[in-house]
Amino acid sequence: MTIEERLAALEANMQEMTDRQAIFDCIKRNSRGNDRFDAALTAGSYHDDGLHEVGQNRVPGAGYGAHANAAHGKLFDANLHNVTMHMCEIDGDVAHAESYSLGMFLDKGGETGRVLAGLYIDRLEKRDGEWRIMLRRSTVEIALEGKATLPTGAFLPGSGYLRGNRDRTDPSYERPLSPDSGGRW
Template sequence: METENENAINQLLDRQAIHDCLVRYSRGVDRLDRELLLSVYHPDAIDDHGMFVGGPEEFADWVIPMHTSMHLSQQHVLMNHSCELDGSSAHAETYYMFVGMNRQGPPVSISGGRYVDRFEKRDGRWAIAHRVCVRDWILTDEAVDPDDPAAYTAVKGGLPAELAMLMASATPSTRDRTDASYARPLVISNERLEAADRA
């Protein structure tokens, strides 16, 4: 039987493995490192990034060319982090700040939000099973519509209508218990997956 100390140590190891996975995500996406990026997800994971909803391979195919074409460099900085362990699953909320050196338009884009994740431990490995990227703010000279998640992203203008609709229906940031960070278990809805297929 596991002692209280052994249990505490195992929980600390689990928390560290989850945090290491989150840091690998930032490094992978900022270095445009496909292999490193894929290492943070289980193969059947779903990532809802607002204007993208799909699996890890498709996400890498979308996010790496997007950042390559839009930015000279970028950083996804991780900040506040909470993690609730529940056996072989965990729910985490991690604040991020994004800064990108733009190829066109304003020299710099700055925005912030949260990664809301359901992690699962499979065969001794913690990785993301479901992720929702919630956008909370963006540095801008214009007032934004608080009910439009698309207003909080640096990717603007020229979006096909279907993609703009997908982004507009993304999970909003709320300041109450309807926020995605309270969902247990966190699951990407079939409606979002179907909307992504149409886009």
């Protein structure tokens, strides 16, 4: 193998790794936007003509952040979307990804909660050098609900734990991070 061939192979491998990370970052950005009620961050993970299928509804990607905020805000005091196992197949500027997801939701009042586990099945496209979702289909494989208590038996409200916020005042947006910010349960 010549030096040129080795460099070309190395460059191709580096591009694939860069694309894989950009795809996973896009998928995680979507979840962060949902949890922080950052509709622009959520919408920015979709192409303008992208689509999100949730249940039997198909929501334009550009409006999905506002849609999710309204649904989550009506029913829950807090929500966390976790993306776990992730795989993707890249074919040029198109990728198909499968990501396991765990959605945890604290019901209004903080005494009960639920967990939904399923898959995000995504088709992403790279346009102008940026990967975004064209189509997201979500499955629900497991749904659980129960009391939302700490190991001590206490409920979150009044526990004193740091609480995330559903906006840019969330401690995760703070730069530089300090020990003196954020609200408590």
